[in-house]
Amino acid sequence: MTALLFTNARIVDGTAPERGAPMDVLVEAGRIREVAPKITSAAAETVDLGGRTLMPGLIDAHVHTIACLADLGANAKLPDSLVTVRAMKLMGEMLMRGFTTVRDVGGADHGLKVAAAEGFFPAPRLNISGKALSQTGGHCDFRGPYDDRETIKTGFALGALGRVCDGVPEMRKAAREEIKGGAQFIKIMANGGVASPTDPIHFLGFAREELLAVVEEAENAGTYVSAHLYTDAAIRRAVECGVHSLEHCNLIQAETAKFAAAQGAIAVPTLVTYDKLSSEGAAMGFPANSVAKIDSVRLAGMESIAIMREAGLPMAYGSDLLGQMHRHQSEEFVLRGQVMPAHEVIAAATFIAARLLRMEGQIGCIAPGAFADLVVVDGDPLADLALLTHQGRHMPIILQGGAFVKRTALN
The missing domain is CATH 2.30.40.10 (Urease, subunit C, domain 1)
Incomplete structure (x- = not known):
């Protein structure tokens, strides 16, 4: 060289x-x-x-490299071969935007990470959680209210964002399986979500004992838990249970932000995804019932940035885009720049994100x-x-x- x-x-x-x-x-x-x-x-x-x-090189700490469709339920039904090719294309485009490292918080497996590292195709360095862990009816359960078929327990499609597990034994086993499969941290769905059909934003999902169990499993493996979170109550609860990486946080309040900062947590806001889901989601195939949920979190996003900054809660850079909306990945800089000094926005995509990925220096x-x-x-x-x-x-x-x-x- x-x-x-x-x-x-x-x-x-x-x-x-x-x-x-x-x-x-x-x-x-x-x-x-x-x-x-x-x-x-x-x-x-x-x-x-x-x-x-x-x-x-820039770092995006919240991506889904396998999300080639905005409809995540449909994405999970695609053949692995198609998802792989599309994921490599998406990652190549991320690299050409200056993102030399990305953290995949649900979907990518160790094989995709190895493929990216081998360098046959241009791609960022991948940091992965494997499949995100969700509860029945939670943010990775796309069956809908009238579908009572059993969820898949093994052999998860590459295009699936996550897997469903219920109860402490299933949580422990799922976490251990993801770590065995190459996950560098564990991602859980600890609040309702926009993209999924049966979980309003306020849903808390997992019981406390489930949260405590998965945090213990991560700590046993020398790593941490990242959680999908919106509401103040869900964020407070997750931090109390030892969750370290707080994704989204649109509805966080000042006292909880201060508490999270005191506990050494790091937040990963993702303003750009809600901005683009609101304006482009329906045209890109985002389900209508999901589009209806967007404004409940989108409109509070800017305020949450100011709250977390005032509380001293570190914020890493995240985009969380789906399908063709990935092209807006870099616009998170401009959105955050409306409420933060430019150097602090850049810090989110450099040394703060590196700290979150445990790759400081x-x-x-x-x-x-x-x-x-x-x-x-x-x-x-x-x-x-x-x-x-x-x-x-x-x-x-x-x-x-x-x-x-x-x-x-x-x-």
Whole structure:
């Protein structure tokens, strides 16, 4: 692998409200070797960035790479071969937007992770939960009120977001099976959802003893639990039971946000999915009864960001898009930028997300020893977050693990 020396780079990594002074960054063997005002290397290819912005590869901490259809019930019925090809296409597009790492919170399996890592197709680094765990009638049960067929217990389709389990023994077994199958954390559905047919938003789903059991199983395996959550009551309950990663959180209130922060939890808001489900969901095949649920969480999203920020609850970047709506992945930057300073928005997709993935110092930063996941941006995203949108149009160079995945001429 060719050594690279980036010169005259203005680093933006979410740690400061303004771009840094010009720096040089040396990349060797897929990792960052040195960061300094002036570096010389006779062995490295020099790339003069001419004062352009250099960012760590972006991290999206809430994706569903297998969700090639907006109708998740229909998606679960697709053949694995079709889902695999479509997932690789979706992941390739994510990478071209500058997302060099993504956390899949329901659906992707270890085989898809290995396929992404082998590099035959462009794809981000995958961090996976395997199948999300849901209760009967919960957010991964798409049978509807008139379908009383038994849920599948084994051999889950790749296109299925999750699996249904009820009671403490089933929860423990499901968690153990997902970890055995390569899950790096456990995802549970601990509140009602928008996409599923029989669980209003206020549903709490699992009993406390089920939540405590799955948290214990995750801790036994040296990892954590991520939970789908909307209401304040559900979030408080989940944090009390030891849940670490709080997905969505649209209806969180100040006291619960402070409590979650004190417990060391991390939130992953996903504003863009509700924005796009509201405007495009029906046309993309999102079920009508699901469209009707959207506004109950969408309209509170912006307020939740302000509440969590005031409480000091760290927030990682998440998009949670489905089907053709994946193209809006980067617009979460702009939405959050309406209520947060730009550098804090960028921090969500860099070092905060890296902390959530337990990869601090390896991704989400430009520092010696980190993976050489780097994105060059024409312009200053701290002044205009929209530079991170438009499908990577303003990103002439994207590097993953020290290898170019995109390289266009620097004018």
